[in-house]
Amino acid sequence: MPNILKRIWRLTWLAASGPQAWIGLVLFGTVFALIFVELWVDVQMIAWTGRFYDAVEQMDVTGAVHELGVFAVIVGALAGINLTQSYLRDWLRFRWRARLTHKTLDAWLGGQAYWHLRPGLSPDAIDNPDQRVAEDCNRYVELLLQETLDLIGRIVGLVTYIAILWSLSDFVLRFSLLGVDVAVPRYMVWLAFVYVLVASFITHGLGYPLKSIFFRQERREADFRHALVQLRDNATEVAQSGGEEAERRRLSQRFEAIRQNWFRLIGREFILGIFTRPYWQTILRVPLFFALPAYFAGSVTFGGLMQLSSTFSRVTTSLSWFIFSYRDLAEFAAVAHRLDDLFRMTDGPEPMPAAPCAIQRAPSGDGALHVRGLRLATPDGRWLDAVPDRTVRRGDRVWLAGDSGQGKTTLLAAVSGLWRYGEGRIETPKGRMMVLPQRPHLFSDGLRAAACYPADPDSIADDRLRDVLDRLGLSHRLGALDADGEASLEGLSLGERQRLALARVLLHRPDWVVLDEATSSLDAASEAHLLAILRRDLPDAAILCVAHREPTALEPTHIWRIGAASLEQRKSA
Numbered sequence: 001m002p003n004i005l006k007r008i009w010r011l012t013w014l015a016a017s018g019p020q021a022w023i024g025l026v027l028f029g030t031v032f033a034l035i036f037v038e039l040w041v042d043v044q045m046i047a048w049t050g051r052f053y054d055a056v057e058q059m060d061v062t063g064a065v066h067e068l069g070v071f072a073v074i075v076g077a078l079a080g081i082n083l084t085q086s087y088l089r090d091w092l093r094f095r096w097r098a099r100l101t102h103k104t105l106d107a108w109l110g111g112q113a114y115w116h117l118r119p120g121l122s123p124d125a126i127d128n129p130d131q132r133v134a135e136d137c138n139r140y141v142e143l144l145l146q147e148t149l150d151l152i153g154r155i156v157g158l159v160t161y162i163a164i165l166w167s168l169s170d171f172v173l174r175f176s177l178l179g180v181d182v183a184v185p186r187y188m189v190w191l192a193f194v195y196v197l198v199a200s201f202i203t204h205g206l207g208y209p210l211k212s213i214f215f216r217q218e219r220r221e222a223d224f225r226h227a228l229v230q231l232r233d234n235a236t237e238v239a240q241s242g243g244e245e246a247e248r249r250r251l252s253q254r255f256e257a258i259r260q261n262w263f264r265l266i267g268r269e270f271i272l273g274i275f276t277r278p279y280w281q282t283i284l285r286v287p288l289f290f291a292l293p294a295y296f297a298g299s300v301t302f303g304g305l306m307q308l309s310s311t312f313s314r315v316t317t318s319l320s321w322f323i324f325s326y327r328d329l330a331e332f333a334a335v336a337h338r339l340d341d342l343f344r345m346t347d348g349p350e351p352m353p354a355a356p357c358a359i360q361r362a363p364s365g366d367g368a369l370h371v372r373g374l375r376l377a378t379p380d381g382r383w384l385d386a387v388p389d390r391t392v393r394r395g396d397r398v399w400l401a402g403d404s405g406q407g408k409t410t411l412l413a414a415v416s417g418l419w420r421y422g423e424g425r426i427e428t429p430k431g432r433m434m435v436l437p438q439r440p441h442l443f444s445d446g447l448r449a450a451a452c453y454p455a456d457p458d459s460i461a462d463d464r465l466r467d468v469l470d471r472l473g474l475s476h477r478l479g480a481l482d483a484d485g486e487a488s489l490e491g492l493s494l495g496e497r498q499r500l501a502l503a504r505v506l507l508h509r510p511d512w513v514v515l516d517e518a519t520s521s522l523d524a525a526s527e528a529h530l531l532a533i534l535r536r537d538l539p540d541a542a543i544l545c546v547a548h549r550e551p552t553a554l555e556p557t558h559i560w561r562i563g564a565a566s567l568e569q570r571k572s573a
């Protein structure tokens with residue numbers, strides 16, 4: 001329990017703090033104040049109940065008609081308060097959701113947690129982070145406001161209603177138990193507490209597994225959505241390999257997991273409902289029966305009986321908040337757990353326990369990249385062959401060679417600061433580094449954004465962009481430069497994607513260019529042409545090129561061969 005409260009406190013602080021936090025607090029304060037106004041109007045309704053039924057009992061037509069007018073005013077006021085409260089509450093909900101979402105994005109993107117927390121790279125790998133950012137933030141704030149405002153309203157209401165019930169039930173219940181005469185003064189008040197206490201215990205006993213079932217349900221729903229996104233991302237490969245059946249199997253398996261947990265969920269809700277539904281039905285009627293002895297004894301009038309009954313219902317409804325909110329509270333706890341986990345794990349992702357994490361990093365003193373005594377390991381603790389020592393200076397063009405699986409990509413990840421498993425020393429120079437992978441990913445914001453990535457497309461002059469794309473052999477796509485979204489990228493071949501990625505290098509002119517088989521899909525003549533452009537346009541940049549064939553057009557100044565048969569060769573001084 002204290003853990004859940006700590007989680008809720010941390011997340012709520014994140015959502016409610018920050019610049020212009022006062023707007024959120026004013027909104028919360030107003031909604032809070034409206035709870036009191038609503039309560040005051042409701043108390044008028046209780047008083048009205050007594051007056052109206054007394055008028056009915058006394059056949060006082062004028063009095064009853066007058067009370068009907070009062071009733072209309074009270075109901076109108078309640079509707080106005082409710083409407084204002086719900087508008088302000090929704091406004092506040094979005095404010096806090098926005099703040100929590102931005103904080104979640106900061107945690108996810110900052111420190112490159114989105115890279116480190118992938119399955120296989122950290123024991124803390126997070127399942128479906130996209131759902132946590134998009135949905136959990138929304139649901140958390142929704143449930144937070146719903147439950148806290150409800151709870152506050154109930155507590156304030158409870159105090160008021162108990163006071164009224166106390167003053168109304170100033171009569172004694174007398175009965176005989178095992179020959180002993182028992183007298184319970186103000187028995188309606190005590191009865192309300194006993195009634196709800198017993199019901200709360202039963203509710204918790206029946207509903208406690210709900211939190212973990214909700215947790216599992218959210219994960220499985222997200223897994224299913226993720227599988228559908230994967231199908232969309234790999235549509236061509238699936239279609240060409242006739243993978244529809246395999247996809248259906250994969251999707252059906254994930255859906256089956258949803259189904260199984262869903263039935264666990266509704267089964268548990270059913271069991272809980274067996275108790276809470278009848279309880280909800282009786283809570284409004286039973287008070288009348290409890291108060292009947294007092295009525296028959298002549299201690300209260302008919303109006304007083306109705307007043308007593310409606311106050312008792314209000315007290316027990318307020319006290320029963322826990323029972324009626326059990327399902328939502330269980331969901332709230334599950335969402336808070338998931339979101340808080342994300343913050344905890346992104347705050348310094350744990351390394352894999354079996355893998356050594358002894359790579360020392362330091363800024364280079366002479367503007368060159370130095371790799372000394374480096375030996376990389378996989379996350380499961382397998383050592384790769386030692387990497388030969390190497391210094392790479394600005395203007396160097398290095399062919400990084402080695403057999404498949406020897407660790408070239410891993411070395412580049414270590415050099416760029418991502419890979420942490422291994423030992424040795426890497427001194428990295430200042431300056432901008434750009435890494436181009438074999439399959440450049442293009443986001444769906446369109447051709448212009450893809451070419452300018454990661455810069456803002458508006459920051460790059462149109463003429464310059466067109467000139468670069470033209471020189472890289474993409475002039476035939478220039479017509480789609482400003483077309484919307486994914487359509488402008490549709491049908492780009494892998495070779496064209498690689499050209500587009502090279503355009504990013506020419507536009508950004510980094511000091512360090514790393515090409516990880518980034519031209520492997522081009523024919524030899526095109527590859528030579530593009531590498532020559534790169535070499536001429538960026539004469540001062542250091543270029544590290546991973547390729548299985550020697551990139552002769554780059555005129556490498558060094559070969560850095562890694563793997564078992566590593567043999568460092570110096571081609572030219």
Ligand SMILES: Nc1ncnc2c1ncn2[C@@H]1O[C@H](COP(=O)(O)OP(=O)(O)OP(=O)(O)O)[C@@H](O)[C@H]1O
Pocket residue numbers: 120121378379380384402403404405406407408409410411
């Ligand atoms: N996340 C990971 N978990 C486990 N093993 C990994 C992981 N990443 C890389 N490896 C292993 O590390 C070794 C080096 O992989 P790497 O991708 O660096 O090789 P490479 O030389 O770039 O290969 P290729 O030329 O085929 O691209 C491989 O045996 C690979 O299976």
